[in-house]
Amino acid sequence: MKQLKTAKSRLALCLLVSAGVTGAHAQDQEERLDRLESELERLQQDMRDSRDRDFRINGFMSTGYARASNDAGYAGITEDSEVRSQTLFAVQGTFDLSEQTKATFQLLSRGEPKAAGGDRWETQLEWGYISHKMDNGLRLRAGKMRTPLFMYSDSLDLGYAQPFAKAPDAVYDQVSLSSFTGADVTYNFDILGQPIRTQVFAGHSENEDLVGGTELRNTAGAVVSWTDYTWTVRGVAARADTSIGNLPTEDEDGKFYGLGIEYEQGNILAVSEITRRDTDGVFPERDGAYATLGYRFDDVMPYVTYAWVETQDDDKRPVAPTSPAAALAAFNEKREDYSLGVRWDAMPGIALKADWTHSRAFGDTSGGLSGNATSFATGQGNRFDHTNVYTLKLDAAF
Amino acid sequence: MKTLRMMALAGLFAAPLSMAEVVVIAHPDGPDNLSESDVRALYLNRSDAATPFEIAEGSTIRREFHDWITGRSNSQLKSFWAEQTFTGEGEPPTEVGDSARMVDEVAATPNSIGYADPADVDDSVDVILSN
Numbered sequence: 001m002k003q004l005k006t007a008k009s010r011l012a013l014c015l016l017v018s019a020g021v022t023g024a025h026a027q028d029q030e031e032r033l034d035r036l037e038s039e040l041e042r043l044q045q046d047m048r049d050s051r052d053r054d055f056r057i058n059g060f061m062s063t064g065y066a067r068a069s070n071d072a073g074y075a076g077i078t079e080d081s082e083v084r085s086q087t088l089f090a091v092q093g094t095f096d097l098s099e100q101t102k103a104t105f106q107l108l109s110r111g112e113p114k115a116a117g118g119d120r121w122e123t124q125l126e127w128g129y130i131s132h133k134m135d136n137g138l139r140l141r142a143g144k145m146r147t148p149l150f151m152y153s154d155s156l157d158l159g160y161a162q163p164f165a166k167a168p169d170a171v172y173d174q175v176s177l178s179s180f181t182g183a184d185v186t187y188n189f190d191i192l193g194q195p196i197r198t199q200v201f202a203g204h205s206e207n208e209d210l211v212g213g214t215e216l217r218n219t220a221g222a223v224v225s226w227t228d229y230t231w232t233v234r235g236v237a238a239r240a241d242t243s244i245g246n247l248p249t250e251d252e253d254g255k256f257y258g259l260g261i262e263y264e265q266g267n268i269l270a271v272s273e274i275t276r277r278d279t280d281g282v283f284p285e286r287d288g289a290y291a292t293l294g295y296r297f298d299d300v301m302p303y304v305t306y307a308w309v310e311t312q313d314d315d316k317r318p319v320a321p322t323s324p325a326a327a328l329a330a331f332n333e334k335r336e337d338y339s340l341g342v343r344w345d346a347m348p349g350i351a352l353k354a355d356w357t358h359s360r361a362f363g364d365t366s367g368g369l370s371g372n373a374t375s376f377a378t379g380q381g382n383r384f385d386h387t388n389v390y391t392l393k394l395d396a397a398f
Numbered sequence: 399m400k401t402l403r404m405m406a407l408a409g410l411f412a413a414p415l416s417m418a419e420v421v422v423i424a425h426p427d428g429p430d431n432l433s434e435s436d437v438r439a440l441y442l443n444r445s446d447a448a449t450p451f452e453i454a455e456g457s458t459i460r461r462e463f464h465d466w467i468t469g470r471s472n473s474q475l476k477s478f479w480a481e482q483t484f485t486g487e488g489e490p491p492t493e494v495g496d497s498a499r500m501v502d503e504v505a506a507t508p509n510s511i512g513y514a515d516p517a518d519v520d521d522s523v524d525v526i527l528s529n
Contacts, residue, residue: 131486
């Protein structure tokens with residue numbers, strides 16, 4: 001602001017000077033013209049400088065509509081249409097403390113599903129960290145950040161940066177705690193001319209509302225990725241002392257491994273992730289994977305996704321007639337999801353998406369669906385052997 | 399003979415398509431000796447060795463440049479920069495109105511690069527790559 005004022009007064013000065021030019025000698029005129037030119041240059045420089053703000057604010061939002069063909073509860077979606085749980089709004093601010101140091105926050109407000117009752121919205125500090133880039137290229141961050149387990153972890157809530165209407169549950173449900181509080185270090189370097197990015201992170205996560213209170217202590221992990229702009233390959237390994245509230249678990253050794261591959265060239269987008277979650281004790285060891293293929297026709301991109309998930313240690317949680325063993329058996333999971341969708345970039349900053357997901361092949365498990373989990377736990381009610389979920393979504397970034 | 403005429407005819411049709419040219423320009427004091435992949439790295443936030451400028455959306459010169467260098471459409475770029483912004487990785491290049499302004503901006507900003515219609519380029523900037 002201050003700079004703009006200076007620029008304005010300088011402009012006024014220019015006009016004054018130019019008014020005085022009339023009637024002067026040709027030589028004087030030339031001198032004045034030179035002076036004017038240099039004033040103009042300085043003015044332009046001022047405008048450029050004022051562009052380098054030290055605070056930036058950005059936002060994004062999503063809203064949508066989802067309903068299912070039955071009450072199996074895929075991603076919690078039933079025959080009752082859901083609008084609120086598809087809706088979120090976020091504001092992010094970045095303060096530049098110096099050339100190399102920044103503080104970033106993101107406040108995100110999201111609607112709770114119908115089941116929660118009422119018009120409930122929860123606002124959270126989703127990100128809140130300070131980052132510092134050192135002269136040798138190391139970037140250090142500390143505070144609350146996204147746990148970088150998946151390819152789209154960083155844009156988990158930012159639907160606009162995702163090709164699909166929703167990141168595939170088979171993989172993205174592996175670890176529901178999406179943020180951690182701690183620190184990380186990122187370093188980019190070249191090996192034989194190939195750009196490699198490495199990230200090491202450590203911290204703690206907790207959510208009191210999740211499965212009766214979930215806690216990940218002493219989380220530590222590493223991510224390595226490589227890209228040639230067409231292909232991207234990403235590997236991740238992490239571990240944590242895992243406690244799941246309503247299960248007989250305490251500080252179990254939990255491990256996570258993931259491998260992701262992306263191909264983006266011309267009109268074609270192909271992305272796939274394979275993940276394994278491996279926890280000691282009764283909390284299931286679970287493998288999940290998906291592959292998405294999209295083809296761009298200018299601003300319209302149809303896509304197909306196949307996803308698969310299967311728990312690997314079902315014998316630890318046998319089907320039993322009575323609680324609590326019955327409740328444990330509800331964690332057994334086997335499912336295949338087929339999605340057909342389209343993303344339309346309607347205008348700059350706004351994408352509309354439609355998606356149809358067909359889910360089946362639950363075997364003798366609940367399929368990890370909330371409607372089936374209840375019937376597995378109580379031995380009562382219907383068991384669904386498939387479901388169809390229809391989603392319409394609007395994602396915006398600004 | 400017939401083949402020759404066909405080729406000439408094809409050339410005639412192909413000419414307007416390949417006519418729309420774009421060159422990568424840089425501040426006279428550098429950077430120089432940049433390869434296509436160096437320029438791509440600058441425009442896809444993988445390098446901060448120089449300051450890149452972008453022409454605002456809707457320009458054919460911008461389209462030409464990205465078809466050539468990054469292979470990303472406007473909507474892909476928009477998604478990409480939204481992700482970069484929200485993860486704190488970086489900000490999109492500053493946008494200028496058109497190709498002529500791009501030349502002024504690059505000429506006035508040390509260690510910057512841009513792209514322009516060759517017709518707009520004068521000796522205030524260096525041409526470092528052409529397609």
